[in-house]
Amino acid sequence: MANVPMMSPALRTGLALAACGAVALLAGCGSSSSGKGGKTLGFAVVGWRTSVYETPYMDECPDGLAQGNDELWWKGVPPEERAMLTRDGTIEPVTGTRRAMSVLRGPKGEDVCWHPTSVKDPPLRVVEGDTSYGLDLDGDATGKGTPMSCPHVNFKSPDGRPGIDNQVYRILGCTYGWRRHGYIEDNANGERRDTSHGIVLIEVSGVDDPLNDEQVEVAFLKKFDGDTLPKDNRADVLPHATYRADPTPRYGGKARGRIVNGMLETDPIDVTLPFYGNLTHLPLVMKGMRMQLPVNKTERFVEGQIAGYQDLANFWDYIQRYEYLLVTGQFSCPGIYVAMKELADGYPDPKTGECTALSAAFTIRTVPAFIEHGDNEPSGVVKPVVTQVASTKDVASTKDGVKR
């Protein structure tokens, strides 16, 4: 192996991938026969981004990007006082002391992420463009609303399909942290890759033809956190690894689906998916969730789309837990809180008529994977510690009578 260090990184990576490919070919290339008829395909979701449609000059945000918490705090403090508080501005927004000061800007020093109605901020700058990623979730392109949705302005898709519902994009699309190069999504994806936490597994069973199959079953599962995502020397996740499904009933669900011209499409289901990113574990509560994923691609990474309605309380939980990213993400909780209430568009409360969910779309990045179902212990189960005490009989039965 003395020559190995002389190989270029590209060649070493290539050989590793070729070896992996050979193994994958022998093992069935991320698919296996289910024994119930048809093959089973497996995928690990190694990337997850809030779908944000951006134009080159940010024209979807004609007033500019949303004002962050620090800016709103700064503008509300008299110049002499803030100069003193920030030592003439040398305590920069990202500094811990200033972050703490700026978030406690309620009239009685309330934390505005936990008391978002304690202040009245300027309206959040939301997306005003007409184009978005996502799906027509309520089957209504007029925007008038249906029994399952409240009136709202629809988008069209980048390829011109009308009726696209994506109110999470409308709320977060003009906020720096969720846009390209923004800290929030880039860092969350890096953390998922590095920790192997919060990974969704997708198992497609009953596949007779990966190009066209009118009925397949799709299971959304949580990867056992203890199974590490294998990576190459560039820290990219390798395909064709085997992962154990976490049997915890808290996460996952099954949907019926079909494959049309290589694109897997699922029927809507209510599901809770695992989510991890930016040091935050959070169940992602989705209603009427659908997925589109190409399943006949040969690329190492294949991107698809998950769309559905995110429970409003769950979305707010997500924002609150990201409070420590107010500066790097350049967002403000009260503005998002008000916009979220105003723009909720799914699942009207039968009593009040107010919508309880936000239409959303996420871009997922998958690699082919093998999924193992065993008698794994569900995560989060704390087992009592049992101290084993040897009986007299055990001791007597040892060869020399000495307990070891």
Place this chain on the structure above:
Amino acid sequence: MNVCRRTFVALLAVPALGAPLLARAQAAPPLPPKPVGARRYFHAEISWANNTYYTPSKAVGKADFELDLDSLTLHWVLSYQDLSSLPTAITLHSPAQPGATGAAIVDLAVPGLASPTRGSAKLSDAQAEYLLTGWSYALITTRKYIKGEARGQLDRVRTKPAAFL
């Protein structure tokens, strides 16, 4: 050729194509094409009260900017009043949100220039991005206030300012 075999052949081809073709961590979706002939506009309300340090001055001003995105040329018209002296520098700074400090990237006027001042300068891609993101500010420096007597953040505006009509 079935899916598995195609995957295998594709994987074998990787060394020949080179590592740069390997996909990295999930990136944002590609941007649509840039529109031709695009111009975007910005306005800054300049005031002593916007400085990060306390400035007991009465200086105020305003500035309008036009960014030609084909050539990345920035045009401006800037005026000021009630400075403690003629300006020693008028500069554009990035990247910084309101309440933060950025580096000077463009001289907006020669020292001592009377109000109003007009000019233009070519920006880099990154500097233009700072403008669009809202991370740029104009700063007027005088003899008495060497760190700046008045400052104004560039806010994007929807319509073409009268100064450029």
